[in-house]
Amino acid sequence: MITVLFFGPVAERMETGRIEVEHVAGMRLADLRSTLAARHPEAFEIVSLAAVNGEHVRNMDVPLGDGSEVVFMSKFSGG
Protein backbone atom coordinates (compact mmCIF):
# COMPACT_ATOMS: atom_id res chain seq x y z
CA MET A 1 0.00 0.00 0.00
CA ILE A 2 1.01 3.59 -0.60
CA THR A 3 -0.34 6.30 1.69
CA VAL A 4 -1.12 9.54 -0.09
CA LEU A 5 -1.62 12.65 2.07
CA PHE A 6 -3.19 15.99 1.19
CA PHE A 7 -3.15 19.26 3.11
CA GLY A 8 -4.87 22.61 2.99
CA PRO A 9 -6.40 23.58 -0.36
CA VAL A 10 -5.53 20.24 -2.00
CA ALA A 11 -7.20 18.31 0.84
CA GLU A 12 -10.25 20.53 0.50
CA ARG A 13 -10.56 19.81 -3.22
CA MET A 14 -9.86 16.09 -2.67
CA GLU A 15 -12.47 16.13 0.12
CA THR A 16 -10.03 14.05 2.17
CA GLY A 17 -6.60 14.34 3.75
CA ARG A 18 -5.55 10.75 3.11
CA ILE A 19 -6.08 7.90 0.68
CA GLU A 20 -4.49 4.48 0.33
CA VAL A 21 -3.40 3.28 -3.10
CA GLU A 22 -2.43 -0.28 -4.03
CA HIS A 23 1.30 -0.61 -4.64
CA VAL A 24 2.21 -1.97 -8.09
CA ALA A 25 5.71 -3.26 -8.89
CA GLY A 26 7.76 -0.70 -10.85
CA MET A 27 5.37 2.11 -9.94
CA ARG A 28 6.87 5.60 -10.31
CA LEU A 29 5.79 8.87 -8.68
CA ALA A 30 4.69 10.12 -12.13
CA ASP A 31 2.34 7.13 -12.53
CA LEU A 32 0.67 7.79 -9.19
CA ARG A 33 0.32 11.43 -10.00
CA SER A 34 -1.27 10.90 -13.40
CA THR A 35 -3.72 8.31 -12.09
CA LEU A 36 -4.84 10.63 -9.30
CA ALA A 37 -4.82 13.76 -11.46
CA ALA A 38 -7.11 12.09 -13.99
CA ARG A 39 -9.62 11.32 -11.25
CA HIS A 40 -9.27 14.64 -9.37
CA PRO A 41 -8.27 17.29 -11.91
CA GLU A 42 -9.63 20.20 -9.78
CA ALA A 43 -7.33 19.17 -6.89
CA PHE A 44 -4.27 18.49 -9.02
CA GLU A 45 -4.48 21.74 -10.96
CA ILE A 46 -3.08 23.46 -7.85
CA VAL A 47 -0.48 20.76 -7.04
CA SER A 48 3.02 22.07 -7.61
CA LEU A 49 5.20 19.99 -5.29
CA ALA A 50 5.54 16.40 -4.19
CA ALA A 51 7.24 14.69 -1.27
CA VAL A 52 8.05 11.04 -0.69
CA ASN A 53 8.66 9.86 2.87
CA GLY A 54 9.03 13.41 4.10
CA GLU A 55 11.51 14.58 1.44
CA HIS A 56 10.90 16.97 -1.47
CA VAL A 57 11.06 15.10 -4.75
CA ARG A 58 11.66 16.96 -7.99
CA ASN A 59 12.33 13.96 -10.22
CA MET A 60 8.91 12.48 -10.96
CA ASP A 61 10.56 9.30 -12.30
CA VAL A 62 11.55 8.02 -8.84
CA PRO A 63 10.18 4.54 -8.15
CA LEU A 64 7.83 4.24 -5.17
CA GLY A 65 8.54 1.49 -2.65
CA ASP A 66 5.68 -0.37 -1.00
CA GLY A 67 4.67 1.45 2.19
CA SER A 68 5.77 4.87 0.92
CA GLU A 69 4.14 8.06 2.17
CA VAL A 70 3.50 10.43 -0.73
CA VAL A 71 2.23 14.01 -0.46
CA PHE A 72 1.02 16.17 -3.35
CA MET A 73 1.16 19.77 -2.24
CA SER A 74 0.05 23.19 -3.45
CA LYS A 75 2.34 26.17 -3.01
CA PHE A 76 2.98 26.91 0.66
CA SER A 77 1.30 29.85 2.34
CA GLY A 78 2.64 29.75 5.90
CA GLY A 79 4.36 32.54 7.77
Added chain:
Amino acid sequence: MITVLFFGPVAERMETGRIEVEHVAGMRLADLRSTLAARHPEAFEIVSLAAVNGEHVRNMDVPLGDGSEVVFMSKFSGG
Protein backbone atom coordinates in the same frame (compact mmCIF):
# COMPACT_ATOMS: atom_id res chain seq x y z
CA MET B 1 26.74 84.60 28.59
CA ILE B 2 27.03 81.56 26.37
CA THR B 3 26.64 78.12 27.92
CA VAL B 4 28.93 75.52 26.40
CA LEU B 5 28.12 71.85 27.10
CA PHE B 6 30.30 68.77 26.69
CA PHE B 7 29.34 65.10 26.79
CA GLY B 8 31.02 61.73 26.94
CA PRO B 9 34.63 61.65 25.73
CA VAL B 10 34.80 65.42 25.16
CA ALA B 11 33.54 66.11 28.70
CA GLU B 12 36.12 63.70 30.04
CA ARG B 13 38.96 65.50 28.24
CA MET B 14 37.56 68.92 29.22
CA GLU B 15 37.23 67.64 32.79
CA THR B 16 33.81 69.32 32.89
CA GLY B 17 30.42 69.04 31.24
CA ARG B 18 29.68 72.74 31.21
CA ILE B 19 31.40 76.11 31.00
CA GLU B 20 30.14 79.66 30.69
CA VAL B 21 31.75 82.03 28.19
CA GLU B 22 31.28 85.79 28.06
CA HIS B 23 29.22 86.83 25.04
CA VAL B 24 30.92 89.30 22.70
CA ALA B 25 29.01 91.26 20.04
CA GLY B 26 29.48 89.74 16.57
CA MET B 27 30.80 86.47 17.98
CA ARG B 28 30.59 83.53 15.59
CA LEU B 29 30.57 79.81 16.34
CA ALA B 30 33.99 79.54 14.68
CA ASP B 31 35.41 82.13 17.08
CA LEU B 32 34.19 80.27 20.13
CA ARG B 33 35.51 77.02 18.78
CA SER B 34 38.99 78.34 18.04
CA THR B 35 39.28 80.04 21.43
CA LEU B 36 38.33 76.84 23.26
CA ALA B 37 40.33 74.54 20.94
CA ALA B 38 43.48 76.60 21.61
CA ARG B 39 43.01 76.12 25.35
CA HIS B 40 41.90 72.46 25.19
CA PRO B 41 43.48 70.89 22.11
CA GLU B 42 43.22 67.31 23.50
CA ALA B 43 39.41 67.69 23.86
CA PHE B 44 38.86 69.43 20.54
CA GLU B 45 40.89 66.96 18.51
CA ILE B 46 37.90 64.57 18.80
CA VAL B 47 35.21 67.21 18.24
CA SER B 48 33.48 66.67 14.92
CA LEU B 49 30.04 68.19 15.35
CA ALA B 50 28.51 71.28 16.88
CA ALA B 51 24.99 72.22 17.92
CA VAL B 52 23.51 75.59 18.82
CA ASN B 53 20.31 75.68 20.89
CA GLY B 54 19.65 72.00 20.26
CA GLU B 55 20.14 72.10 16.48
CA HIS B 56 23.01 70.67 14.44
CA VAL B 57 25.06 73.46 12.92
CA ARG B 58 27.32 72.80 9.96
CA ASN B 59 28.05 76.43 9.04
CA MET B 60 30.66 77.57 11.56
CA ASP B 61 30.10 81.20 10.52
CA VAL B 62 26.74 81.47 12.28
CA PRO B 63 26.64 84.33 14.77
CA LEU B 64 25.97 83.38 18.40
CA GLY B 65 23.27 85.29 20.25
CA ASP B 66 23.65 86.09 23.93
CA GLY B 67 22.23 83.23 26.03
CA SER B 68 22.93 80.57 23.38
CA GLU B 69 23.57 76.96 24.35
CA VAL B 70 26.45 75.53 22.34
CA VAL B 71 27.62 71.91 22.32
CA PHE B 72 30.86 70.61 20.81
CA MET B 73 30.47 66.89 20.24
CA SER B 74 32.57 63.90 19.26
CA LYS B 75 31.15 61.28 16.92
CA PHE B 76 28.13 59.53 18.45
CA SER B 77 28.42 56.00 19.79
CA GLY B 78 24.90 55.19 20.97
CA GLY B 79 22.79 52.22 19.99
Added chain:
Amino acid sequence: MSEPVRLQFEDFSQDEEISALQAASTRMGGIATFLGCARDFSQGRSVHEIGFEAYERMALPELVKLRDEAITRFGLIDARIVHRLGTVRAGDRIVFIATGAEHRAPALEACRWLIDELKERVPIWKKEITPEGDSWVTPHP
Protein backbone atom coordinates in the same frame (compact mmCIF):
# COMPACT_ATOMS: atom_id res chain seq x y z
CA MET C 1 14.08 25.60 28.26
CA SER C 2 11.82 25.22 25.21
CA GLU C 3 13.16 23.95 21.88
CA PRO C 4 14.58 26.64 19.58
CA VAL C 5 12.39 25.49 16.67
CA ARG C 6 8.73 24.72 17.28
CA LEU C 7 5.39 24.21 15.57
CA GLN C 8 2.70 24.68 18.20
CA PHE C 9 -0.96 25.43 18.77
CA GLU C 10 -0.41 27.59 21.87
CA ASP C 11 0.63 31.22 21.92
CA PHE C 12 4.11 32.17 23.15
CA SER C 13 5.89 35.10 24.78
CA GLN C 14 8.43 37.15 22.85
CA ASP C 15 10.23 38.09 26.06
CA GLU C 16 10.68 34.41 26.93
CA GLU C 17 11.98 33.60 23.45
CA ILE C 18 14.44 36.49 23.63
CA SER C 19 15.62 35.45 27.08
CA ALA C 20 16.18 31.90 25.83
CA LEU C 21 18.10 33.29 22.84
CA GLN C 22 20.24 35.55 25.00
CA ALA C 23 21.07 32.65 27.30
CA ALA C 24 23.29 31.29 24.51
CA SER C 25 26.02 33.89 25.05
CA THR C 26 26.76 37.25 26.62
CA ARG C 27 28.70 38.12 23.47
CA MET C 28 25.38 38.71 21.72
CA GLY C 29 25.23 42.39 20.81
CA GLY C 30 22.38 42.40 18.29
CA ILE C 31 19.06 40.57 18.25
CA ALA C 32 16.64 40.95 15.36
CA THR C 33 13.13 39.57 15.39
CA PHE C 34 10.27 39.24 12.99
CA LEU C 35 6.74 38.65 14.19
CA GLY C 36 3.98 37.84 11.71
CA CYS C 37 0.48 38.58 13.00
CA ALA C 38 -2.99 37.81 11.75
CA ARG C 39 -4.43 40.83 9.92
CA ASP C 40 -8.14 41.51 10.05
CA PHE C 41 -8.18 42.46 6.39
CA SER C 42 -6.78 40.78 3.29
CA GLN C 43 -7.32 41.61 -0.37
CA GLY C 44 -10.34 43.76 0.34
CA ARG C 45 -12.14 41.34 2.67
CA SER C 46 -12.34 41.34 6.44
CA VAL C 47 -10.82 38.26 8.03
CA HIS C 48 -11.96 37.05 11.47
CA GLU C 49 -9.62 34.11 11.91
CA ILE C 50 -6.82 32.33 10.11
CA GLY C 51 -6.32 28.57 10.18
CA PHE C 52 -2.95 26.89 9.68
CA GLU C 53 -2.21 23.34 8.69
CA ALA C 54 1.24 21.80 8.27
CA TYR C 55 2.73 18.63 6.94
CA GLU C 56 4.56 18.28 10.24
CA ARG C 57 6.77 15.36 9.26
CA MET C 58 8.42 17.66 6.74
CA ALA C 59 7.73 21.12 8.17
CA LEU C 60 9.59 20.66 11.44
CA PRO C 61 12.80 19.21 9.91
CA GLU C 62 12.69 21.95 7.27
CA LEU C 63 12.49 24.62 10.00
CA VAL C 64 15.38 22.99 11.86
CA LYS C 65 17.41 22.95 8.63
CA LEU C 66 16.59 26.62 7.99
CA ARG C 67 17.84 27.56 11.44
CA ASP C 68 21.07 25.60 10.97
CA GLU C 69 21.63 27.17 7.55
CA ALA C 70 21.05 30.67 8.91
CA ILE C 71 23.47 30.14 11.80
CA THR C 72 26.21 28.98 9.42
CA ARG C 73 25.52 31.41 6.60
CA PHE C 74 25.34 34.57 8.74
CA GLY C 75 27.61 33.50 11.61
CA LEU C 76 24.84 33.77 14.18
CA ILE C 77 25.32 32.89 17.83
CA ASP C 78 21.79 31.49 17.98
CA ALA C 79 18.36 31.63 16.32
CA ARG C 80 14.80 30.60 17.19
CA ILE C 81 11.73 29.95 15.04
CA VAL C 82 8.19 29.39 16.30
CA HIS C 83 5.17 28.89 14.00
CA ARG C 84 1.65 28.37 15.25
CA LEU C 85 -0.83 25.85 13.92
CA GLY C 86 -4.59 25.70 14.30
CA THR C 87 -6.80 28.77 14.39
CA VAL C 88 -5.66 32.26 15.34
CA ARG C 89 -7.70 35.43 15.55
CA ALA C 90 -7.06 38.91 14.14
CA GLY C 91 -4.06 40.43 15.92
CA ASP C 92 -2.72 37.08 17.18
CA ARG C 93 0.89 35.98 16.72
CA ILE C 94 1.49 33.51 13.87
CA VAL C 95 5.22 33.23 13.31
CA PHE C 96 8.21 34.46 15.26
CA ILE C 97 11.85 34.50 14.25
CA ALA C 98 14.69 35.72 16.44
CA THR C 99 18.35 35.90 15.44
CA GLY C 100 21.27 36.81 17.66
CA ALA C 101 24.79 37.76 16.59
CA GLU C 102 27.74 39.69 17.97
CA HIS C 103 26.84 42.66 15.76
CA ARG C 104 23.66 44.00 14.27
CA ALA C 105 24.14 43.44 10.52
CA PRO C 106 24.19 39.61 10.50
CA ALA C 107 21.28 39.44 12.95
CA LEU C 108 19.14 41.74 10.78
CA GLU C 109 20.09 40.05 7.52
CA ALA C 110 19.52 36.54 8.86
CA CYS C 111 16.10 37.48 10.21
CA ARG C 112 15.03 38.77 6.80
CA TRP C 113 16.45 35.70 5.06
CA LEU C 114 14.71 33.29 7.45
CA ILE C 115 11.21 34.67 7.03
CA ASP C 116 11.61 34.82 3.24
CA GLU C 117 12.91 31.23 3.08
CA LEU C 118 10.31 29.96 5.54
CA LYS C 119 7.51 31.15 3.28
CA GLU C 120 9.09 29.39 0.30
CA ARG C 121 10.26 26.17 1.86
CA VAL C 122 8.09 25.11 4.78
CA PRO C 123 4.93 23.06 4.06
CA ILE C 124 2.34 25.10 5.93
CA TRP C 125 -0.95 26.31 4.47
CA LYS C 126 -3.19 29.18 5.54
CA LYS C 127 -6.97 29.45 5.42
CA GLU C 128 -8.73 32.78 5.81
CA ILE C 129 -11.98 32.60 7.72
CA THR C 130 -14.25 35.48 6.69
CA PRO C 131 -17.91 36.34 7.27
CA GLU C 132 -18.54 35.13 3.67
CA GLY C 133 -16.91 31.74 4.30
CA ASP C 134 -13.50 30.10 4.47
CA SER C 135 -10.90 30.07 1.76
CA TRP C 136 -7.44 28.61 1.50
CA VAL C 137 -4.78 31.04 0.37
CA THR C 138 -3.39 29.66 -2.89
CA PRO C 139 -0.41 31.51 -4.33
CA HIS C 140 -0.11 30.86 -8.08
CA PRO C 141 1.24 27.31 -8.45
Added chain:
Amino acid sequence: MSEPVRLQFEDFSQDEEISALQAASTRMGGIATFLGCARDFSQGRSVHEIGFEAYERMALPELVKLRDEAITRFGLIDARIVHRLGTVRAGDRIVFIATGAEHRAPALEACRWLIDELKERVPIWKKEITPEGDSWVTPHP
Protein backbone atom coordinates in the same frame (compact mmCIF):
# COMPACT_ATOMS: atom_id res chain seq x y z
CA MET D 1 0.33 53.85 27.42
CA SER D 2 4.02 54.80 27.32
CA GLU D 3 5.39 57.22 24.73
CA PRO D 4 6.51 55.58 21.46
CA VAL D 5 9.93 57.26 21.67
CA ARG D 6 11.81 57.29 24.95
CA LEU D 7 15.22 57.82 26.54
CA GLN D 8 15.14 56.17 29.94
CA PHE D 9 17.27 54.78 32.75
CA GLU D 10 14.90 51.88 33.53
CA ASP D 11 14.70 48.59 31.67
CA PHE D 12 11.61 47.81 29.58
CA SER D 13 9.65 44.80 28.36
CA GLN D 14 9.66 43.83 24.69
CA ASP D 15 6.25 42.21 25.02
CA GLU D 16 4.78 45.47 26.35
CA GLU D 17 6.38 47.48 23.56
CA ILE D 18 5.03 45.05 20.95
CA SER D 19 1.55 45.14 22.50
CA ALA D 20 1.61 48.92 22.42
CA LEU D 21 2.71 48.82 18.78
CA GLN D 22 0.01 46.34 17.82
CA ALA D 23 -2.64 48.48 19.50
CA ALA D 24 -2.25 50.92 16.60
CA SER D 25 -4.08 48.69 14.13
CA THR D 26 -5.26 45.14 13.50
CA ARG D 27 -4.11 45.57 9.91
CA MET D 28 -0.53 45.10 11.10
CA GLY D 29 0.74 41.88 9.55
CA GLY D 30 4.49 42.25 10.09
CA ILE D 31 6.47 43.52 13.05
CA ALA D 32 10.26 43.73 12.97
CA THR D 33 12.36 44.52 15.99
CA PHE D 34 15.98 45.15 16.75
CA LEU D 35 17.37 44.85 20.25
CA GLY D 36 20.89 45.99 21.01
CA CYS D 37 22.40 44.38 24.13
CA ALA D 38 25.52 45.00 26.16
CA ARG D 39 28.22 42.53 25.17
CA ASP D 40 30.70 41.32 27.76
CA PHE D 41 33.52 41.54 25.26
CA SER D 42 34.64 44.28 22.90
CA GLN D 43 37.81 44.54 20.84
CA GLY D 44 39.57 41.87 22.82
CA ARG D 45 38.74 43.18 26.30
CA SER D 46 36.09 41.98 28.70
CA VAL D 47 33.49 44.60 29.51
CA HIS D 48 31.54 44.53 32.78
CA GLU D 49 29.27 47.48 32.25
CA ILE D 50 28.48 50.12 29.67
CA GLY D 51 27.55 53.69 30.50
CA PHE D 52 25.46 55.92 28.25
CA GLU D 53 25.20 59.66 28.21
CA ALA D 54 22.97 61.71 25.90
CA TYR D 55 22.52 65.35 24.99
CA GLU D 56 18.84 64.91 25.75
CA ARG D 57 17.68 68.26 24.44
CA MET D 58 18.76 67.12 20.99
CA ALA D 59 18.64 63.31 21.28
CA LEU D 60 14.94 63.01 22.04
CA PRO D 61 13.74 65.31 19.22
CA GLU D 62 16.13 63.52 16.85
CA LEU D 63 14.62 60.15 17.81
CA VAL D 64 11.11 61.52 17.33
CA LYS D 65 12.14 62.86 13.91
CA LEU D 66 13.66 59.49 12.98
CA ARG D 67 10.42 57.69 13.86
CA ASP D 68 8.35 60.15 11.81
CA GLU D 69 10.71 59.80 8.85
CA ALA D 70 10.59 56.00 8.99
CA ILE D 71 6.79 55.95 9.14
CA THR D 72 6.55 58.17 6.06
CA ARG D 73 9.42 56.66 4.11
CA PHE D 74 8.41 53.00 4.56
CA GLY D 75 4.64 53.42 4.95
CA LEU D 76 4.64 52.00 8.45
CA ILE D 77 1.53 51.76 10.59
CA ASP D 78 3.57 52.53 13.71
CA ALA D 79 7.08 52.43 15.17
CA ARG D 80 8.66 52.63 18.63
CA ILE D 81 12.19 53.47 19.78
CA VAL D 82 13.56 53.11 23.32
CA HIS D 83 17.17 53.86 24.28
CA ARG D 84 18.53 53.46 27.78
CA LEU D 85 20.79 55.90 29.58
CA GLY D 86 22.98 55.38 32.62
CA THR D 87 24.83 52.16 33.34
CA VAL D 88 23.87 48.75 32.00
CA ARG D 89 25.51 45.40 32.64
CA ALA D 90 26.60 42.66 30.24
CA GLY D 91 23.50 41.10 28.66
CA ASP D 92 21.24 44.05 29.46
CA ARG D 93 19.02 45.74 26.88
CA ILE D 94 20.37 49.02 25.47
CA VAL D 95 18.26 50.00 22.49
CA PHE D 96 15.01 48.67 21.10
CA ILE D 97 13.34 49.45 17.80
CA ALA D 98 10.01 48.03 16.67
CA THR D 99 8.34 48.69 13.33
CA GLY D 100 4.90 47.54 12.24
CA ALA D 101 3.48 47.49 8.72
CA GLU D 102 0.79 45.66 6.79
CA HIS D 103 3.42 43.44 5.20
CA ARG D 104 6.83 42.20 6.21
CA ALA D 105 9.16 43.94 3.76
CA PRO D 106 8.60 47.55 4.89
CA ALA D 107 8.72 46.54 8.57
CA LEU D 108 12.06 44.74 8.12
CA GLU D 109 13.58 47.48 5.96
CA ALA D 110 12.48 50.28 8.28
CA CYS D 111 13.89 48.50 11.32
CA ARG D 112 17.27 48.19 9.66
CA TRP D 113 17.18 51.81 8.50
CA LEU D 114 16.24 53.10 11.97
CA ILE D 115 19.08 51.43 13.85
CA ASP D 116 21.62 52.52 11.22
CA GLU D 117 20.37 56.13 11.28
CA LEU D 118 20.10 56.20 15.08
CA LYS D 119 23.79 55.38 15.39
CA GLU D 120 24.69 58.17 12.97
CA ARG D 121 22.30 60.88 14.05
CA VAL D 122 21.47 60.69 17.74
CA PRO D 123 23.80 62.38 20.25
CA ILE D 124 24.45 59.51 22.65
CA TRP D 125 27.87 58.35 23.82
CA LYS D 126 28.99 55.02 25.21
CA LYS D 127 31.61 54.27 27.85
CA GLU D 128 32.97 50.75 28.32
CA ILE D 129 33.70 49.88 31.93
CA THR D 130 36.36 47.16 32.07
CA PRO D 131 38.50 45.67 34.84
CA GLU D 132 41.37 47.82 33.50
CA GLY D 133 39.35 51.04 33.73
CA ASP D 134 36.74 53.01 31.83
CA SER D 135 37.01 54.26 28.30
CA TRP D 136 34.69 56.21 26.05
CA VAL D 137 34.10 54.64 22.68
CA THR D 138 35.37 57.13 20.11
CA PRO D 139 34.68 56.28 16.48
CA HIS D 140 37.16 58.10 14.22
CA PRO D 141 36.05 61.75 14.13
